[in-house]
Amino acid sequence: MxxxxxxxxxxxxxxxxxxxxxxxxxxxxxxxxxxxxxxxxxxxxxxxxxxxxxxxxxxxxxxxxxxxxxxxxxxxPVRDGDALPGGWIVVHTPGHTPGHTAYYHPGLHTLIAGDALRSTPGGQLRFPMRIYTEDSAAAAQSIRKLAELEPQVICFGHGPVLRDAAAPLREFAEVL
Ligand SMILES: [Zn+2]
Structure with a gap:
């Protein structure tokens, strides 16, 4: 498929x-x-x-x-927790938009974050662009939700891939 x-x-x-x-x-x-x-x-x-x-x-x-x-x-159309072919799980991450969705692969410990998060060229995590984020409180909650997954690899819509990502993501989520 x-x-x-x-x-x-x-x-x-x-x-x-x-x-x-x-x-x-x-x-x-x-x-x-x-x-x-x-x-x-x-x-x-x-x-x-x-x-x-x-x-x-x-x-x-x-x-x-x-x-x-x-x-x-x-x-x-999918919702939070739905399982997709290939082992990917739907993670509803509202905030940037109400229906924003990330995708997580537990076997690969890999997260496709979309615009729920950004990374800088130097590998720092950043909040999604606020002028395009419809609900900042929901976006922060979504980042905390992603941190609980403890992903090892995060792919972003904007910014380079981050490896060994679980600890930096947890630290970033804690100070939001
Ligand atoms: Zn966007």
């Missing part, structure tokens, strides 16, 4: 999903709360209302609007 597992509906994560699905005929997996957003013909409105958003987000926003949102039907 071919499948494309989506963490969330943002232009830098699903910008060409409709084309990819068309050429691959793959199943599209996403959280049931994110599926309605994927089915729309427009991107979400960034939640930021701060000065930082008006300065930085405004520029990004004009850039993002140049990419059309092609509707995609999620063929397999």
């Amino acid at each position: 071919r499948a494309i597992a989506i963490t969330h509906d943002d232009v830098d994560h699903t910008g060409r999903l409709a084309s990819l699905q068309a050429v691959s005929a793959a199943e599209v997996i996403a959280h049931e709360l994110e599926a309605p957003r994927l089915a729309r013909d427009r991107w979400r409105e960034p939640p930021g209302t701060t000065m930082a958003f008006r300065l930085i987000g405004g520029v990004l926003e004009r850039f993002y609007r140049r990419f059309q949102h092609s509707p995609v039907r999620v063929s397999r």
Whole structure:
């Protein structure tokens, strides 16, 4: 079975999903709360209302609007704890978006974090970009939830892969 597992509906994560699905005929997996957003013909409105958003987000926003949102039907809506082929587990991580989902492989101790977390080029953990995070309290709770998995390897939407990740993630989650 071919499948494309989506963490969330943002232009830098699903910008060409409709084309990819068309050429691959793959199943599209996403959280049931994110599926309605994927089915729309427009991107979400960034939640930021701060000065930082008006300065930085405004520029990004004009850039993002140049990419059309092609509707995609999620063929397999999932929820927290669902088991996927290949040994992956759905980990609902709301905050950045309400239906944001990470994927964890217990056998490989590997986490696909999406935008629930970021890493810097130097390997430091960071909170998701706040101007695009709809519920910061939920995002912090999601990071604490990910820390409990004690992943050894974390792959991010933004930033290099982090190895030996369990301890740094636990320390990061503790000070949120
Ligand atoms: Zn995002």
